[in-house]
Amino acid sequence: MRVKIFKNEQVAGHAYKMTLAAPVIAKFAQPGQFVMVKCADGIQPLLRRPLGVHNVKGSEVEILYEIIGEGTKLLSQKKSGQALDIIGPLGTGFKFPKGSDPCGKNILIAGGMGVAPLLFLAKKINKSQVLVLIGAKTKQEILCKKEFKKLGCNVKVVTDDGSAGHKGFVTDLLQDRGHLFKGVPAMLYACGPKPMLKAVSEFSKRRKIPAQISLEEHMACGIGACLGCIVNTKSGQKRVCKEGPVFDAREIIWE
Amino acid sequence: MGIDLNVKIGKLKLKNPVMVASGTFGYAEEFKDFFDVKNLGAIVTKTITLNPRPGNPMPRTCETAAGMLNSIGLENPGLDVFIKENLPKLKDIGVPIVVSIASEKNPAEFIELASRLDKIDEVCALELNISCPNLKNKLISQDARATYSVVNAVRKMMDKTIITKLSPNVTDITEIAKVAQDAGSDAISLVNTFLGMAIDADTKKSKLANITGGLSGPAIKPIALRMVYEAASAVKIPVIGIGGIITALDAIEFIIAGAQAVQVGTANFINPRSAQDIIDGLTKYLKENKINRLEDLKGSLKI
Numbered sequence: 001m002r003v004k005i006f007k008n009e010q011v012a013g014h015a016y017k018m019t020l021a022a023p024v025i026a027k028f029a030q031p032g033q034f035v036m037v038k039c040a041d042g043i044q045p046l047l048r049r050p051l052g053v054h055n056v057k058g059s060e061v062e063i064l065y066e067i068i069g070e071g072t073k074l075l076s077q078k079k080s081g082q083a084l085d086i087i088g089p090l091g092t093g094f095k096f097p098k099g100s101d102p103c104g105k106n107i108l109i110a111g112g113m114g115v116a117p118l119l120f121l122a123k124k125i126n127k128s129q130v131l132v133l134i135g136a137k138t139k140q141e142i143l144c145k146k147e148f149k150k151l152g153c154n155v156k157v158v159t160d161d162g163s164a165g166h167k168g169f170v171t172d173l174l175q176d177r178g179h180l181f182k183g184v185p186a187m188l189y190a191c192g193p194k195p196m197l198k199a200v201s202e203f204s205k206r207r208k209i210p211a212q213i214s215l216e217e218h219m220a221c222g223i224g225a226c227l228g229c230i231v232n233t234k235s236g237q238k239r240v241c242k243e244g245p246v247f248d249a250r251e252i253i254w255e
Numbered sequence: 256m257g258i259d260l261n262v263k264i265g266k267l268k269l270k271n272p273v274m275v276a277s278g279t280f281g282y283a284e285e286f287k288d289f290f291d292v293k294n295l296g297a298i299v300t301k302t303i304t305l306n307p308r309p310g311n312p313m314p315r316t317c318e319t320a321a322g323m324l325n326s327i328g329l330e331n332p333g334l335d336v337f338i339k340e341n342l343p344k345l346k347d348i349g350v351p352i353v354v355s356i357a358s359e360k361n362p363a364e365f366i367e368l369a370s371r372l373d374k375i376d377e378v379c380a381l382e383l384n385i386s387c388p389n390l391k392n393k394l395i396s397q398d399a400r401a402t403y404s405v406v407n408a409v410r411k412m413m414d415k416t417i418i419t420k421l422s423p424n425v426t427d428i429t430e431i432a433k434v435a436q437d438a439g440s441d442a443i444s445l446v447n448t449f450l451g452m453a454i455d456a457d458t459k460k461s462k463l464a465n466i467t468g469g470l471s472g473p474a475i476k477p478i479a480l481r482m483v484y485e486a487a488s489a490v491k492i493p494v495i496g497i498g499g500i501i502t503a504l505d506a507i508e509f510i511i512a513g514a515q516a517v518q519v520g521t522a523n524f525i526n527p528r529s530a531q532d533i534i535d536g537l538t539k540y541l542k543e544n545k546i547n548r549l550e551d552l553k554g555s556l557k558i
């Protein structure tokens with residue numbers, strides 16, 4: 001599908017936000033789903049790149065990304081008005097109880113660029129209480145704090161170097177807030193690097209609080225055809241791009 | 256007058272020469288949102304083995320210059336589940352289904368797989384995958400005698416169309432192509448992937464957990480085309496061209512080189528509509544060049 005780029009701007013030292021006029025994707029996208037983006041017109045790089053749906057505003061879709069290699073570098077050089085070849089929305093996103101318990105606690109845990117799909121999620125569940133824990137390497141790399149606050153979320157940040165908020169890991173904040181979960185239904189939603197997701201899963205298991213985690217694997221197709229993105233779960237091998245990227249943390253068998 | 260895209264491969268009649276390659280089209284389900292899969296010439300399934308296989312450890316795909324490596328390792332649900340769950344859905348599409356099969360340890364497994372699939376009407380043909388580079392043992396298709404023995408054994412017990420899929424990882428493709436023909440194969444398909452690898456210089460680790468994998472995509476097209484040309488010049492049975500076909504022009508090159516049909520692989524990942532676009536492009540090319548029958552394009556290389 002070819003869509004038009006509205007805006008493509010640097011929003012932090014390392015991060016870019018692209019706004020696309022994509023009414024079909026905007027209509028069907030659910031939080032946690034992603035799109036496969038063709039970053040070059042030709043065959044180099046060949047494969048599409050998976051990027052989460054960061055936000056949906058009317059008929060516009062936003063993606064938030066950082067430059068990792070050739071594909072995302074080319075993406076960052078695209079200009080507004082240009083066309084972009086994307087496929088989506090793909091995969092299985094977060095599950096959230098529709099008119100969810102207003103007293104229920106929703107804790108969103110973001111590590112680095114893992115914040116990308118969580119803003120759209122916060123928007124969809126903002127009727128109930130939302131606590132957002134954002135972790136990044138440095139203060140400059142903390143993303144979306146303002147946007148979450150605007151939605152009425154309670155936001156806490158942590159950095160590896162202590163340049164903003166608590167110094168340490170997002171999961172430290174989770175441990176400290178154990179008392180929040182007493183007696184109320186709660187759900188953890190997490191996206192970020194694997195060690196963080198693993199720590200969240202362990203916390204979820206120990207405290208018996210359900211957690212949904214969004215996994216990342218290299219994806220050749222993103223549509224379930226190549227079997228290149230497998231994760232081991234208690235109910236067998238699953239495709240991260242199709243049955244995921246969001247999984248119930250209890251299901252995952254960590255190596 | 257309409258353009259005649261019909262082709263015959265053994266007993267198999269296809270309405271057009273564009274098939275999708277094993278392991279690159281899931282079980283077709285995944286592509287129904289992107290185009291009418293009924294328009295395909297044929298669908299080749301992911302390779303099926305007798306027993307279920309989990310495949311190789313992750314990571315098992317990696318991008319390379321104009322191509323990709325995979326070391327999936329024939330992940331599949333095994334013959335029983337395939338027949339019960341996947342085949343009925345494939346059958347409903349209304350396109351000839353070619354079931355790709357492989358042995359894991361003992362080539363005799365081909366015979367059991369073939370004898371069970373032979374009894375199923377919806378299975379139109381078998382593609383013998385004797386060329387998967389992601390198994391531990393030496394490839395059957397790297398050994399002329401082993402190739403003869405597997406193909407011939409299946410031939411003796413089955414009337415259905417047999418396509419033998421060859422590996423490009425050999426010194427002389429014409430030798431193996433001729434052996435497959437002599438053993439009774441109705442057609443040969445080539446190429447399967449080229450054995451390759453990629454290393455992450457920072458970690459000094461291979462980018463694939465399996466260390467090596469199979470290279471596919473545009474990067475292999477010139478070599479695949481040359482091999483298809485050589486094989487088609489050496490045998491009388493139909494040759495199905497595979498390797499880096501992304502556009503209709505790529506497919507046309509293979510047909511000019513002597514291919515009777517083509518299979519589209521990696522392109523399905525990049526553009527899930529690739530096969531449809533190739534069918535449309537091929538029709539347009541024939542019209543523009545006033546060629547009424549695909550047959551007249553086949554092997555039309557000018558020397």
Ligand SMILES: Cc1cc2nc3c(=O)[nH]c(=O)nc-3n(C[C@H](O)[C@H](O)[C@H](O)COP(=O)(O)OP(=O)(O)OC[C@H]3O[C@@H](n4cnc5c(N)ncnc54)[C@H](O)[C@@H]3O)c2cc1C
Nearest residue numbers: 049050051052064065066068069070071072116216217218
């Ligand atoms: C479901 C999903 C959602 C994602 N959402 C976002 C997002 O919203 N924002 C964002 O910045 N990034 C996101 N990523 C990561 C993003 O896909 C990679 O950063 C990107 O593919 C890197 O491509 P490149 O060409 O710049 O890097 P290169 O390193 O040159 O890429 C080489 C190959 O590795 C793959 N690759 C490299 N890093 C990753 C990775 N972390 N995950 C998967 N494949 C990778 C590439 O796709 C490519 O095939 C997501 C990944 C997945 C699986």
Ligand SMILES: Cc1cc2nc3c(=O)[nH]c(=O)nc-3n(C[C@H](O)[C@H](O)[C@H](O)COP(=O)(O)O)c2cc1C
Nearest residue numbers: 276277278302325384446447471472498499520521
């Ligand atoms: C991810 C992946 C999985 C594959 N799985 C199989 C398989 O199960 N059986 C088989 O015969 N070939 C398999 N192949 C090889 C393709 O069918 C094809 O021969 C090869 O990729 C070359 O064509 P291409 O360059 O168009 O992809 C696979 C290829 C890829 C990329």
Ligand code: FES
Nearest residue numbers: 222224226227241
């Ligand atoms: S990326 Fe191909 S199956 Fe998931």
